[in-house]
Amino acid sequence: MKTLLTLTLSGITALLLFLFGQSDTPEKGKKNHLATSSDKFEKLVIDTPDQSRFVKVNLMHGQFTEPTEMAILPNLDILVAQRRGEIKIYKNQSKTLKEALKLDVYFKTNTPNVNAEEGLLGIAVDPNFATNQYVFAFYSPIKTSVNRLSRFKLVNDKINPSSEKVILEFYAQREICCHTGGSIAFGPDGLLYVSTGDNSTPFDVPKQEFVNKGYAPLDNRPGLHQYDARRSAGNTNDLRGKILRIKVKSDGTYSIPDGNLFPKGDPKSKPEIYVMGNRNPYRISVDQQTGFLYWGEVGPDASGDNEQRGPRGYDEINQARKAGFFGWPLFIGDNYPYRAYDYTNGKSAEPFNPSEPINNSPNNTGLSQLPSAQPAYIWYPYGESKEFPQVGSGGRTAMAGPVYHTKPGINPYPAYYNGKLLIYEWVRGWVKAVSMSPEGNYLSMEPFMSNIKLAAPIDMELGPDGKLYILEYGKGWFTKNPDAGIVRIDYLKGNRPPQIKNMEIKKISGLLPYKLEATVDVKDPDGDALTYIWNLGKGIKKTTTGPILTHTFTKIGEYPISVKIIDKSGASSTSNTIAVFAGNEHPNVEINLLGNKSFYFPSKPISYKVLVSDKGATVNKSRVYISNTYTVGLDLAGAQLGHQQAAQTLVGKSLMLKSDCSTCHKVNEVSIGPSFTKISTKYQKNNKATAYLASKVIKGSSGVWGEIPMPAHAAMKEAEVTQIAEWIMSLAAKANNTPSLPMEGKIIPPATINANKPVFALKASYADIGAAGLKSLSTTKVVNLSSNVIEAKDIKDLSQFGRKDLSGTEELIFPQDAGWIRLKKIDLTDIAAFSLSTKDMGGNVDYDIEIRLNDKNGQLLGKTNLSANTNIPITAVNGNDFHDVFILFKANKKDVKSRPLLQNIKVTTLL
Incomplete structure (x- = not known):
């Protein structure tokens, strides 16, 4: 892809600044054109850099416990703050890790089922570190319910606790969850910025009829302060839910710079506030040329808009060119307003007004009239974003990284990225480059180092060498993760690794x-x-x-x-x-079906037999687990109907690893969510567990395992989520002492089939007892049978048919002249006929229809001329092989204005 700009010779300097502040849209072939009034032109061609030339250089892994933020020293040593209180120093020359300081911090609650997010949260070094060795830390001292910004001095890789100068601190309510902020950054003018969270509970008040449900926490009833973010983020007289800006003096005191949001001396406001209206501005960055402030705002959990409450949850990337109010908890995203809500009767007031926002909460100690709300720079929900489709979907934890600028003699990355903002996602794992106009307006975003996988990136900094350094928290909450570490990103202009x-x-x-x-x-x-x-x-x-x-x-x-x-x-x-x-081998599990192996038929028994063998051991039938369910999708996301799916649960594991699930759940260990094995054990005796778990993943869930909600994943395919649930359920199959179904028997499908879940899945698992020094090994097999009614929406392989959506029901429009439908790899054993359900037969429609085996010109199985609800008998096909079946359509009258609609294809049996 190339960006072509036509430049006048006299305007090159100004236009280069414009060029390096923006980028082409990522779609192939699109161009930006810039013309001038001069008759003299030159063409400048910029190539989008080859993403495969970005490489991840691992500096240190496996030795960090909850790293939160880092600071890179002039000699490329790296200070790393750990939430539990340690400041570690990575030595660039020796590639070793030392402890510089251990602070005694509050990082764990005494309240059951509540996680504290406090601790040592942020770290930065003074712009003049080379001469003063000052290190700044933002943390929660264990003995006092405050969050504190302090300055220390690093000498010979050690920080003496006695060097601490407390710069500022403010009250923070403890024994609740959540939102701390805690990121520290310096601007080009030496001003210090520090972010603070709203210190509010996003969860529901227990045992109440009217609760928060993931929307803005606005509960102002007495004794429930922690459920009201207007007391903090919306309060001009409180330092929580803000980004503060101060000028630190040499003696450790500070002054208030010009341009902050509120004047000094006002008893109803705090002059340290630069930005207010923040929920959890967890990672901030300051453009070292423009001085613009950027931050990622971690948003609330509601998965859908609600007329009585307000908008669904969004994460935000924000830009502040000057001081301002950025909305929370009255607004979110593009200034979408919430409504005040009466938690005693469930009634809502009018939406808040972003032009004249009012904070009338009794918990507010500041001004009631707030500054006009500023919309987000970038915003996105759990589902796919129409405004910013590149961000994808899934869990949300927005982070803002640096704006990349080249320096004289220091150009580790292509000039193409000069002036671009780098944003990243802790959960989703991506990094994007955002192109901006010279004024800082958003133009576009594109993948950055898209070939590199990151394990929950929690901080991103530019080092003195101009290179990007990334701190990986690792995939797991509140624990020491083996994949936590520091990496450097290099751009290879020459040789590239395999x-x-x-x-x-x-x-x-x-x-x-x-x-x-x-x-x-x-x-x-x-x-x-x-x-x-x-x-x-x-x-x-x-x-x-x-x-x-x-x-x-x-x-x-x-x-x-x-x-x-x-x-x-x-x-x-x-x-x-x-x-x-x-020394131990996975057992072998087979499911034998009698009769047709592609379809099941209403009220007609499905006969099955499960065979289990375990090489070198005797099979314990009490460890066999058999269940059946009805699920989605004609092809079950690639699983062939009727075939043994030995690896289907492994496919589910692969899909899980590609999703954000592994960030919150481990296989056998507790993270912020329960282990997959524990979930599997809980639901082993529930025959509908797979469908239940799949629905929880898609719709979201809260309250089952504690306060922390599981986000909705509405954009994930139901068939893929079902495979993830199948894998989860396979983990604890050995927990069953009695199979839920016998090893041989008959299952009678219901007389009425659910069109939304037309696939019958029969699953059999067996877990052996292990071997000396080895854990138990399990094998799961699944066979899938489709409903004998194949809905139009499930027919994917076709030619010359159109699609029409009528009130949510998809139908196929017959071809104008000729076309075909292919049913892939189906068993024709005991199949008598195919019946076409059609409608809108007006206009003297006349089609010949043929059914052929394996190919459009294959063996003719049956034919007819179209009439409403046509039934096409077929000749018997010998053998038990699976075949492609082609249904051919040919119009005998041309230019027909009214073409029929195909609703479904029904397969009928001889039995």
Whole structure:
């Protein structure tokens, strides 16, 4: 993609500034054109940088516990604040980690089922650190219910606690959750900015009829202060829910700079406030050229708009060119207004007015008339965003990074990115480059280093070398994560490291001797020869010159398998890790169905038999778990109907890892949410558990496992969420002492089929007892049968048909001349006919219809001429193979104005 700008020679300097402040839209082939009045032109061509040239350099991983913010020193050492109170220092030369200071902080509540977010939250170094060694920290001292900004001095990699100068502090209510802010940044003029959260509870008041439900917390009843953010974020006389701006003096005191939101001396306001109306401005950044302030605002949890309450939740990226009120808790997003809500009777008042916002809460100690509300710069909900589609969907935790500027002699990245704002997502894991006009107006956003995966990026800073450094919190809350660490982003103008797509292992378990066969899918972008160093765990390594490895294990154990791939210049990449099991083999589970293996029919029994074998062991039938459910999708997101799906639950795990689920849940460990295994155990005896869990993921949930809500994932496909739920349920199959269904029997489908869940899924799982030193291994098989009524919305493989949506019911418009529908890989055993349900037959419509086997010109199975609800008998097809079935349509009259609509195809059986 290229951006072509036509420039006058006399205007190049000014226009370069314009160019480097904006970007082309990401769609291929689009151009920005800039013309001038001069007759003399030159063309300047800017190429979008190759994203594969960005590489992630791991500096330190596995040694951090809840890192929150970092500061990069002039010598490229890095200070890292950890929420539990430690300030760590990463030594750039020795690649080691030291502890510089341990603060005694409040980071854990004594209240059951409540998580504290306080602790050591922010860190920054003085702009003149090279001469004064000053370090600033924002933290929650354990003995006093305040949040505190202090200055320390770093000497010889140590911070003496006695060097502390308390700069400012303010009351924060404890033993509640949530929202702390805590980020520190300096502007180009040396002014210090620090963000503070609204210190309010977003959850529902227990045992009340009228509750918050994820909207703005506006409950002002006596004794419920923590449920009213107007007392903090909307209060001009409170430092919570703000971004403060001060000038720190050499003695540790501070002055108020000109241009803050409120004047000094007003008893109803705080002069330190630069920005107010913040919920949780968790990460801030200041443009070192313009002085503009940017921050990510973590928004509320409501998944849908409500006429009585107000808008759904949005996260925001904000820009402040001057002091202002940015809305919370009266407004969100593009100044979408909330309504005051009476929590005693459920009645709502008029929406708040962004031009004249009023804070009339009895908990407000400041001005009632607030400044006009400023809309968000970028905003997005849980679902897909119409305004900013590039942000995707899922959980939300917006972060604002630096604005990238080149410096004389320091240009580690292409000039294309000069002047672009870098924003990122803690949950979703992406980084975007935002193009702006010279005035700072939003123009567009595009993926930045899109080939790099990040483990919950929580801070992003530009170092003195001009390079981007990223602090990864790791995927898991309130714990020490092995993937937490510091990375540096390099841009390789020359040689690039190998690009690994995936590593696969043919068979991940086996009795001794166990033969491992591993293959890695890799490509070197420069075409170099590659060397493969395989790490087989327990100190075993092998080197190959090709992407395939075979190795025989003779000792029992669980072995983590990965491979490091190195090109001829020494650039390397490391694959994913897969655990294999030597000394125990996954059991084998098969489901045998009698009759048709593609369709089920109302009120007609489905006969099944489950067979289980366990190599080297006796099968314990009490550990077999069998269930059935009705779910969505004709092809169940790729699962072939009627076939044994040995890996379907593994597909569910893969989908989970690609989603944001792993940020809040671990397989066996507690994170902010319960472990997947614990969820699986809870619902093992519920035959409808898979559908129930899938609905919770899509719609969101709260109150089942504590206060923390699970966000809605409305944009996720129901079929994929169902596969995630299947994988979750497979984790604790061994917990059942009695199968929910017998190993052999009959299941009678209902007489009426739910058109929204037309697939019958029969699942069988078996967990063995493990082996010496090895955990239990389980296998799950699923077979899927479609309803015999195939709705038009589920027919995807077709030609020359149109689609029409009538009141939410999708129908297919017959072709003008000729067309076809293909039903892929179906079993024709005992099938008697296909019946077409059609309507709108006016206009003398005349179509010939044929049904053919495997190909449009294949064996003719049946034919007819169209009439309403046409039934087409077919000849029997021998064998048990699965076939493609083509239904061909040919109009005998041309230019027909009224074409019929196909509603569904019904398959009928001989039995």
